[in-house]
Amino acid sequence: MDSIAAGLKTTAPPDQGDTGSPARWVVLAVALSAIFMQMLDTTITMVALPSLQSDLGATFAEIQLVVAVYSLAFACALVTGGRLGDIYGRRKIFLIGMLGFTIASALCGAAPSSAFLIGSRVLQGLCSGLMFPQVLSIIQVTFSAKERPKALAMYGASVGLGTVLGPVLGGWLIDMDVLGTDWRAIFYVNLPVGLIALFLGMAKIPESSAGGARRLDVTGATILSAGLFSLILPLVIGREHDWPGWSLVLLALSPLLLAEFFVYENRLSKRADKSPLVPTGLFKERSFTVGLLISVVFFAGIPSFFMTFFMTLQIGFDYTPISAGVVSLGFALLIAVGSARSAAVVRRLGTKTLAVGTGLLLVGMAGVIGTLHWAGSDLRGYQLIPSLMVAGLGGGFFLAPCTGIILAGIRSREAGSASGMLATVQQVGIAIGIAVAGILFYGLLGSNADDASRSALPELRRDLAVAGLSETEQANVTAAFQTCFHDRMNQKDLTGTPESCARIEKEMANGPAPQEVKEKVQDAVTGTAVPEARKANFSDSFEQVVYWQIGCFGLSCLLVLALPKIRPEDVQDVPGGA
Incomplete structure (x- = not known):
C-alpha cells in the first residue's frame, strides 16, 4: 500500500515536504487528533463496559461485541482505506473518515440499545480504517526530510497517549457524569475534537495522491x-x-x-x-510471514487482558470506573517509559528487543496470577500495580519497535503492503483475543460459582446463628443462597435477577419469622455472603483467564526467535504498534 509505505520511510525526495509554512503544524495537529481518537476508542470502552451493560441491559456477548467489532471493522477497512487515499486523494479520504467517525461517535453516545451501539461501533471502526493510513502519508508530503523525524516522534507519542489515557480518561468521564451522560460521555468527547479537526482539515491539509495508483481490489x-x-x-x-x-x-x-x-x-x-490488496510474493519473505503470526498472537493478549481486568475490578470488587482506571495507570506509564527507551535497546539488541518485551510481559502476567492466587477475595487493586508495571515496561519494548523490526527484514518494494497487512492483523488479533478471553471468562464465572459460594458459607452460618436461626433454618438459607448464586453467575446478563432468586426472596419475605430476624438474614446474605462469593468467583476466574495471556505472550516470544536476524542499524525508524 503506497500510502503507508510513504509514511514508513524516513527519507524522501528533496522536493517533498513543506519547509516553511506554519500551517504544516496545524496539519500535523489535525492528523494526530485523528490518531489519538482512534487509539483512545480502542481502549476507552474497556472501563465503561460494566456501566453500559447495566444501563442497556446488555448480555456478555453484546458488550464483547462493543469492543470487538470496532477492531474488526477497523482491520477490514485499513488496507482498502490506504488504497482509496492513493487513488482519490489522501485529504479527501481523511476528511470523509473524520466526518464519519464523528457522526458514529454521536450515534454511539445516543445509542438506545446494545444492538444500536454495536452497529454504530462498526461504522466507527470503518471510518477509523479510512483515516489511519492517510496520516503517515500526510506527514510525508507536509514535512521536509529534516523535520519528518520530529513529526513521526509526535505521531508515536499520540499513538501511545491515546492507548495509555483510554481507561483513565474513560473512568474520569464516567465518574464526572457530565449532564447525566454517564458512560455516553466517552463517545461524546470525540465530537468537539472531530468538528474542530474537520474545520481545520478542510482549510489547511493539502491534497495528495499516489502517482499512477492502480484501481481498488x-x-x-x-x-x-x-x-x-x-x-x-x-x-x-x-x-x-x-x-x-x-x-x-x-x-x-x-x-x-x-x-x-x-x-x-x-x-x-x-x-x-x-492491483492486489496483498501481493502474495510477500509470503515468501520469512520476516513478513512470521511477523503476521507474531502480530495476531501478541495483540490477542493485551486488550483481552484489560477487558477481563476491568470487569473483575468493577463488577467483582465494586470499583468505580475512575478507581479501576487508576489501578491500570502503572501499566500505562511504564508502556510510555518502555516505548521511549526502546530505540536505545533496539540499537543494542536488534530483534531480541521483542523477546525482551514479551519476556517481561510473561513475568508481569505471572505476577498477576500469583497476586490473585495469594489475595483471593481480599484483593486490593494496588497489589496488582507492581506486576502491571513490569508488564507495561515489556509492552513498551515490544509495541514501539515491532513494526520497524519486522519490516527491516523485508527486502521488497512491497513494504507498504506489508505494513498495511501487519496493521490489519493487529486489529484482527485484538478481536480474536477479546472473543476467546470472553468465552473463557464467562464460562469460568459459571463453573467456579459453586466453589465461590461455598467459600462464603462459614461466615454466613455464623451470621445466621447470631440472628437466632436454628440449624435447620440455617441449612435452608445457605442452600437457597447457593442456588441463587449459581443461577446468577450462569445467566447471560449478570445484572438480571434469576427466577430462583426472585422466588427465594419472596418466600423469605412471606415467612413467619419476625421482621427484625428477616432483616438480619437479608443483611447476612446480600450484605456479606453475596459480595464475598462474587469477589472469590471473579478473582478465581480472572486468575485462570490470565493463562490465556501467558500463552499469547509465550508463543509470541518463541515466534520472535524465528524472525531473520538483523543488524540493529537496519531497523526502520517507524512508530510501531496499532
Missing part, C-alpha cells in the same frame, strides 16, 4: 471481510446462544473464505494489470 476486500467476520462473530456470540447451527457453519466457512482470499490475491499478483 473490491473483490479481495469483500472476501477478506467476509472471512474475518465469519471467524469473529460466532466466537463472540456463539456461546450465549448455545452454539446454534449457523455459528458452526460460519466457523467452518471462515478458513475457506480466507483461503479463497489468498488464492484470489495470488492470481491477481501474477497479472501486471491488476
